Each structure stands twice: as C-alpha cells, then as structure tokens.
Amino acid sequence: MAQEQEPVTEKKQRYKEKEKMKADSLREEKKKSFGNKRRIFPIWLRLIVILSLMVILFAAGTMVGYGVLGGKESKDVFKKETWTHIVDLVKKEQ
Template sequence: MNQKEYRTRLIPMWMRLLIVLFLLIVSMTSGLVIGYSVIGEGEGLQILHWDTWQQLYQYISGG
C-alpha cells in the first residue's frame, strides 16, 4: 500500500504570513528612517510624522 506521510509544521502557515508581514513593516520603516537621515540629512524619526509626508507631497506635486 502507498501511504501518505503527513508532515507536522513547526510554525503554522498563518503565523509565517504574520512574521513576513511584520518583517516587511520593520524593514520598510528602518529603510525610511535610515534613508531620510543619511541621504536626506534630516532627523531620522522626523520621517514618521504626518507633516513631513504632507511637505513631501506638496514638493513633489508642485503645490
């Protein structure tokens, strides 16, 4: 007889997706902070403020 062997996952699929989503958010946030402080020569955590994003949008749109 051909029996299928079932593998028990150590980490469930939904937990893997949450881990990937969390790592994506952490890497994006750290990239924004490092990029704004090194390339933009601004204060790193300033990029997390809403006013900064409004100024960037106005600068890009020419308004």
C-alpha cells in the first residue's frame, strides 16, 4: 500500500512544481512587459485634454442651439444678459 501512495504524492509534488514554475514565468513576463515603461500620453495630460474638449464642445453646442435652433445671433450666447434671461425664465416656471 505504501508503494501505491508514493507515486500519487510524487505526481502531486511534480504538479505543484510545474504550477510554481508557470507562476514564476508569468510574473517575470509581467515584469518585463510593464517594467520601466513611460506613458506616451500621461494621465494628467489626458485629464486636461478631456476637460478642455468638454468646455469647447459645450461652447459649440450652446452656440449651435442658440444660433441655429433659436434663430438668434450665435455669439450672443456668451453675453451675460442672455444667461440672466434664461435663468429668469427657468425660475419663473417654478
């Protein structure tokens, strides 16, 4: 009986060693791929670009909405009087 159990434990041990070798090789591969790489487009620059695009697209959208859909002059959307009028209309409905 002792001889029957011995091959099973040897198989388990070999299996564990293979798994450990696979894990070690994967770990080394990850270190190589993510090692000392620098980002081409840093995260802080991505945030600045996204925020500036949001501002630009908001301005373009309000100009199109006010000029084309509203039938008014597109550049008038940036005047303070326009926004106070819009705020007054919104508050009047409440």
